[in-house]
Amino acid sequence: MSPIRIAIVGLGKIAHDQHLPAIAGSPEFELVAAATLAGTLADVPVFASVEAMLDADIAIDAVAMCQPPQVRFDAAVQAIRAGKHVLLEKPPGATLSEVEALTRLSEAAGATLFAAWHSRFAPAVHDARAWLTERRINHVEITWKEDVRRWHPGQQWIWEPGGLGVFDPGINALSIATRILPRHFYLHDGTLDFPANRAAPIAAELNMIGMSGAPVHAVFDWRQTGPQTWDIVVDTDDGTLALTHGGSRLAINGVVRESAPEAEYAALYHHFAALIAKGESDVDRTPLRLVADAFLRCRRRDTDPFDD
């Protein structure tokens, strides 16, 4: 089968760090074009707008949307209306109602829509889910602490409304938790810490609860220097599961079962190719819904100004 001809929109940090290498390393895809506000690529034409790219005389099957969520929707609509399969970087939209609109459009167009939660493709997530399926959950502790200056240098959109702030990494934790925990959990309450000079939170604490009554407690913080922490620990009637290092390492009762190098985007693009081949979509809004719940329900606290 000939490779899927794919274009990228938004040549920012995540495109260069992850999408371009994953596409280059995949026999299932061939990069044929890009659209971006600034930047060029060595081997393919780069356009100043999605519209110009779709109007050009280039055969494109699919488009990966890698721009900030606040400006992604209009580009996604254009691509879907042009009959392209669309991959959405996380979060899949700036609002839940936008994602609903894209879902309806892609269904009407008969195109594949993939809301890509990259952390779900971390190497140990699959086995963590399998192990938890049969267990009774007593308590879940999610700790997601990283240094925003290191991972999002100069990205001002992330501090603007719709940019999610610390939920930009935190939603990765939620995407894993909603994947590996066997039962639904809901947000009860919590707190969000907003720097005095920012429109998005720099830290959050969420009190969630599973359908069996088990606490699902999450702490997100963007002010962590030194070692970074991306851990989910699940206490069960049958021992403790620790999924750490962002989902790449799994230990049961302290014994490491799995530890593999990170290769999320290779697996993610393989899944996108499989969806296209099957004519299916994969749009799970659950992680974004929990984040919207947090903004809706949590108490807001003001904290020190933060500059990067």
Next chain:
Amino acid sequence: MSPIRIAIVGLGKIAHDQHLPAIAGSPEFELVAAATLAGTLADVPVFASVEAMLDADIAIDAVAMCQPPQVRFDAAVQAIRAGKHVLLEKPPGATLSEVEALTRLSEAAGATLFAAWHSRFAPAVHDARAWLTERRINHVEITWKEDVRRWHPGQQWIWEPGGLGVFDPGINALSIATRILPRHFYLHDGTLDFPANRAAPIAAELNMIGMSGAPVHAVFDWRQTGPQTWDIVVDTDDGTLALTHGGSRLAINGVVRESAPEAEYAALYHHFAALIAKGESDVDRTPLRLVADAFLRCRRRDTDPFDD
């Protein structure tokens, strides 16, 4: 058929103003008990907790949840697990994930769950929806301005996280708009005005967009003294529809087509009885999703302190 034996939880303002009169006036329901933190009723036993009420030797078929949304969930879970049909006052929960949890529980229990959007039962909503079905929408203007001191005297919960602030009435407008407009619309951006001494907004402006590109603009304000404004005006290719007075009056191109006294809760309880008879549920989360989107996406502004 003998009437449905119903209990009320939360004897606050909305229970006294609307639920008790609607139940008393309906041949389909018979009030048999209540649970509340404070207050008594003349003719039925009143319990201090939902648990005590459900444990008592009283046959109860259905429970109407009329307490503030922040404390409704646990009571609803108990009632559903006891096999009761449940009516939820609006908003149906403090978070979307809570409503999802209740939906799953009620499905498992085989009980009716009714997320009651009372404004959808305003007398002119049905005909407004029918008239708009075939029309092309150019622009929608929603204006919902009322005096919080008049409608929510001393209700501190409404200013707390999860109490929604001005979205407590605003969600009524959204419940009507999502009912009468023929196509999906999504939230693009907006602003929320928070009094310096409050954890919930006192005013909001929402820029929403329909799937055809039509602007759906909403302004909510809780500081309106004098005449109150609850209007939705829809400009179409075939003239202008004005649904005013909270959905009780309909005019097309300035000619009044319908104007009836408000009787929302009588119609609402009739719908609840019909759902129970058919063994169905009715849980539309769209209005609450738009509110969560607003908290997630809109820019927050600080405004003057407000005391009631």
